[in-house]
Amino acid sequence: MYCVQCEQSNKGGCAVKVGSCGKTAQVADMQDVLLRLMQGVSVYGDRAARAGARDADVDAFTPHAWFTTLTNVNFDETRFAGLISRALEIRDKAKVCAENAGADLSDLPEPATWNPGTTPEEWIAAAPFAAIQRFMDRDGPSIVGLRNLILYGLKGTAAYSEHARVLGTEEAAVSAEFHRISAFLATDPVDVDALLAESLAVGALNLKVMELLDAANTGRFGHPEVTMVRMTPVAGKAILVSGHDMGDLEAILQQTAGLGINVYTHGELLPANAYPGLKKYPHLVGNYGGAWQDQQKDFAAFPGAIVMTSNCLINPEIRGYADRIFTAGPVGWNGLPHIEDHDFSPVISCALAQPGFEEDAPEERIPAGFARNTVMGVADTLLGMIKEGDVKNLFLIGGCDGARPGRNYFHDLAVNTPQDSLILTLGCGKFRFNREDLGTIKGIPRVLDMGQCNDAFSAIQVAVAVAGALNCEVNDLPLHYGISWFEQKATAVLLTMLHLGLKRIHLGPTLPQFLTPEVLEVLVEKFEIRPTGDAKEDLARMLEAA
Known part of the structure; x- marks a missing residue:
C-alpha cells in the first residue's frame, strides 16, 4: 500500500501490509476505490448543479463517504464494502439527476464511467487504477503532491461538513462547490497554477463549512461560556466519549440521565464542557485523559465504557479494552460493536457492568469556553x-x-x-x-x-x-x-x-x-x-x- 496523508505515514509512504496507523493494505485499497468513485459522483453532481439540480441523497452521502477515509477513522473492511456498493448506487443516482436536468454529459472523465467491479475481490484488483500515486511517473511528484493537497483538504472539509450535517445544518451551495472541486480532481489535472488556485478554493470552502458547523453547534447547544472543566475523575459508573461529535455526546447524556452514570469527554470533545446545552447535564462531570495519541493508556485505565464518535481511533485490541469500546458515525474497527441510530443502550449496559471509579481523585480544573x-x-x-x-x-x-x-x-x-x-x-x-x-x-x-x-x-x-x-x-x-x-x-x-x-x-x-x-x-x-x-x-x- 501507499499512503502519505498524515504524519503517521512511513517514510516514503510505503507499507507492505499494515500502515503505522493500523490500516491494512486491503482497507487502504478500498478507500482509494471509494474516493475514485466519489470523484465520479461529483462529476455528475457538479454538472447537475450547473443545470440547477441536486439530489439530497447524493449530497448527504458525499461528506460521510469522504470522512470514513480520514486517518484513524474506519479500519473495517466490511463497512467499506458497503460504502463502495452504496457509492456505485449513488453515482448512478447522480447521473440520473444530471440527465433529468438536461446537463451536458459529454467528455466525462474516467471516474464517472470507471467500472471497478461489484465484489471485494474485484475492487482490490482494480485498486491500482484508483491509487493516488498512479500517475507519479507520468506527472511527477510535485503535480501528484498538489493533487493530494486538494484531496486531503477536501477530506478535512468533508469531515467538518458531516459534523454540521448530522446536526441538521447544510447548504446546497456548499455541496455544489465540493462537487466542483472534486470533479476538477477527477480530471487528473497537471497545471500548477490551476492546482494552486483550487487548493485555495478548498480553503475558501472550508471557511464556509466551519462557519456552518459553528452555527450548528451554537444553534443547538448555545455559545460556549467560560467554564472551569474538571480534569480528574469522580466516584461512580462511567462512560468516556471521544472524538468530535457533540450530537452523539448529547444523545448519550440524554439516555443516561438518572441512571447514576457519569459521562466524561476525551480529546477533542473537551470543549463540549463549555456549551450551555451540554453542561446543563449534571452527570457531564468533566474531561478524562489527554490527546488522542495517549488513548491506549487512557482507555486501558478507564473503568467504564468508551465511545469513539469520529476520527482518532487507535488499535483497541492490544491494551485489553476492546470488549468495552464502541464506534459510532463514520468510525469502524473489525469486530467492534457499532452504534446505529443513536441508540446507546449497549454502551449503557456495558458501563453498568464495569466497576467505575471507586473514589474521587484530587480535584483539578482548567478554563475552557473562550470561543469567539x-x-x-x-x-x-x-x-x-x-x-x-x-x-x-x-x-x-x-x-x-x-x-x-x-x-x-x-x-x-x-x-x-x-x-x-x-x-x-x-x-x-x-x-x-x-x-x-x-x-x-x-x-x-x-x-x-x-x-x-x-x-x-x-x-x-x-x-x-x-x-x-x-x-x-x-x-x-x-x-x-x-x-x-x-x-x-x-x-x-x-x-x-x-x-x-x-x-x-x-x-x-x-x-x-x-x-x-x-x-x-x-x-x-x-x-x-x-x-x-x-x-x-x-x-x-x-x-x-x-
Whole structure:
C-alpha cells in the first residue's frame, strides 16, 4: 500500500501490509476505490448543479463517504464494502439527476464511467487504477503532491461538513462547490497554477463549512461560556466519549440521565464542557485523559465504557479494552460493536457492568469556553489591553497533536511566550500545555481555549475583528502562528489560512510528505510558511517581526 496523508505515514509512504496507523493494505485499497468513485459522483453532481439540480441523497452521502477515509477513522473492511456498493448506487443516482436536468454529459472523465467491479475481490484488483500515486511517473511528484493537497483538504472539509450535517445544518451551495472541486480532481489535472488556485478554493470552502458547523453547534447547544472543566475523575459508573461529535455526546447524556452514570469527554470533545446545552447535564462531570495519541493508556485505565464518535481511533485490541469500546458515525474497527441510530443502550449496559471509579481523585480544573462569542464579548477590554500595552503579542498555537518526536516544540513555544502575550489555542495540540499555569493579564487567563480544531473559525473571526478595530490588516497584527500539522483536518484549516492570506505560519514538527521541495518552495515564497525549528529561536524571530 501507499499512503502519505498524515504524519503517521512511513517514510516514503510505503507499507507492505499494515500502515503505522493500523490500516491494512486491503482497507487502504478500498478507500482509494471509494474516493475514485466519489470523484465520479461529483462529476455528475457538479454538472447537475450547473443545470440547477441536486439530489439530497447524493449530497448527504458525499461528506460521510469522504470522512470514513480520514486517518484513524474506519479500519473495517466490511463497512467499506458497503460504502463502495452504496457509492456505485449513488453515482448512478447522480447521473440520473444530471440527465433529468438536461446537463451536458459529454467528455466525462474516467471516474464517472470507471467500472471497478461489484465484489471485494474485484475492487482490490482494480485498486491500482484508483491509487493516488498512479500517475507519479507520468506527472511527477510535485503535480501528484498538489493533487493530494486538494484531496486531503477536501477530506478535512468533508469531515467538518458531516459534523454540521448530522446536526441538521447544510447548504446546497456548499455541496455544489465540493462537487466542483472534486470533479476538477477527477480530471487528473497537471497545471500548477490551476492546482494552486483550487487548493485555495478548498480553503475558501472550508471557511464556509466551519462557519456552518459553528452555527450548528451554537444553534443547538448555545455559545460556549467560560467554564472551569474538571480534569480528574469522580466516584461512580462511567462512560468516556471521544472524538468530535457533540450530537452523539448529547444523545448519550440524554439516555443516561438518572441512571447514576457519569459521562466524561476525551480529546477533542473537551470543549463540549463549555456549551450551555451540554453542561446543563449534571452527570457531564468533566474531561478524562489527554490527546488522542495517549488513548491506549487512557482507555486501558478507564473503568467504564468508551465511545469513539469520529476520527482518532487507535488499535483497541492490544491494551485489553476492546470488549468495552464502541464506534459510532463514520468510525469502524473489525469486530467492534457499532452504534446505529443513536441508540446507546449497549454502551449503557456495558458501563453498568464495569466497576467505575471507586473514589474521587484530587480535584483539578482548567478554563475552557473562550470561543469567539466570549472573546468578542470582552472585545473592548481586549482592545484596551492591546492599545495600552498590557497585551503586546497574540499567539495562535494549536492544531493536531501526535506521537512523533518534536511536538514538545509547541509546549516550549507556549511556556516561553512573554507574560504580556495571550495564547489562543484550539484542537488537541493544546494538550501539550493547557495544564500549565501561565498566569493571567488583568484577570484574563493567558491561555484562551477556543475549542475544537474547527473552531479555527472563532480564532479567525477574533483576529479579523481586532484588525478592523485597529484599522490594520490581519498580517499587520502582532499575531503569530505555531500550527501543529498531523492529518487532513489540519490540511483544510491550513488551506483556509492561506486562502485568507495569513502569512508567516510556523508549521511542524514535520511537513507533509506530499509537499515536495518544489511545492514547499512555492508556499514559502507566496505565503512565507516556515517549518518549525528551535522553539526559542522561532519565538525570537516572531517577536522581532512584531
